[in-house]
Amino acid sequence: MIHRAEYLSDEEWQRFLAFSQGLETPCLVVSLHAIRRNYLRLRDSFPYAQIYYAVKANPQKEVVSLLAELGANFDIASRYELDGVLALGVPPDRVSYGNTIKKAQDVAYFYEQGVRMFATDSKDDLKNIAAHAPSSRIYVRILVENTSSADWPLSRKFGCHPDMAYDLLVMARDCGLTPYGISFHVGSQQRDIGQWNDALAKTKYLFSSLEEEENIRLTMINMGGGFPAPYIQPANDLSEYASEIYRYLSDDFGDAIPHIVLEPGRSLVGDSGVLVSEVVLVSRKNNTALNRWVYLDTGKFNGLIETLDESIKYPVLTDKDAAGGKEAEVILAGPTCDSADILYERYKYRLPVDLKIGDRIYFLSAGAYTATYASVGFNGFPPLKTYTMQ
Structure with a gap:
């Protein structure tokens, strides 16, 4: 038997029942109070990080507006998401084009709207960015292969091998772009915190080798999402993710932890x-x-x-x-x-x-x-x- 109190308090449940009583099914009822609580908790758990909400998780205007008011930035997957976010008054310097699969005309559109931060994981995509978004900041998504402990794995389709990431960042510099950082995603609803450790080890290797061999100094790590929402299968508390990930960062980078970006979706909404x-x-x-x-x-x-x-x-x-x-x-x-x-x-x-x-x-x-x-x-x-x- 599922115990409702493990997921919603009596007060939250009664408020929901009162709100939804006359609604025709099927429908989705979203609590802005819960999103505010989740955002503040995540922000306080990772005080050294910038939060870029993954809009694809829930692009409702009310959700985006609330998170913008709270200070969030936004990870965007398409020009249509971009239009929706900009229409709500979010400035383009709070937006990242995080999709590695995009048309050249979409790159140009983002650039025209003022976006200057782009993800990539392939040479042809990087060429499009160089041609249509000159001088932009580039971060390369690396492949994370061992994501079987995630309920919704994101391996294979996205990211590239660290050796290719190295070449792409050199290529970005040579094309007049700004090599900015490395990104990874350990899988959505990831219950194995150690997956962040493995990904950060690869990231540290790239940071060190690029600076030593190419004089390219990266300054940002985008750790993606992966933090869990409360479904039936149990996961660790967010505080445990936060303490372990900070330990991994400290082990790899000491006191010189780079600028950290998080891209939560599921864990926020x-x-x-x-x-x-x-x-x-x-x-x-x-x-x-x-x-x-x-x-x-x-x-x-x-x-x-x-x-x-x-x-x-x-x-x-x-x-x-x-x-x-x-x-x-x-x-x-x-x-x-x-x-x-x-x-x-x-x-x-x-x-x-x-x-x-x-x-x-x-x-x-x-x-x-x-x-x-x-x-x-x-x-x-x-x-x-x-x-x-x-």
């Missing part, structure tokens, strides 16, 4: 959201089947894509949990005419045996990568509606 769904159908595949199939009005294509391969396991509650009745294992699935739209089949959630059509199901810690992932009209279902509460 994950536990701020509750996705409200409704039971559409409860059925069994035969008369003697042990497990019920519970079909919801939301699924993989309506905001829960991170249940792919059952990677992210959200805490799930129902309207009937408070009654304390009997529970049994279920298979959870979405409403679309796609056989891939099964949320959890191997991992068995236990839900009340008297669950029926029309009952509400609540996915906790659903503030990140839900509404922003939802399809625009698969099977005709509209995008997931999102509401914010203070």
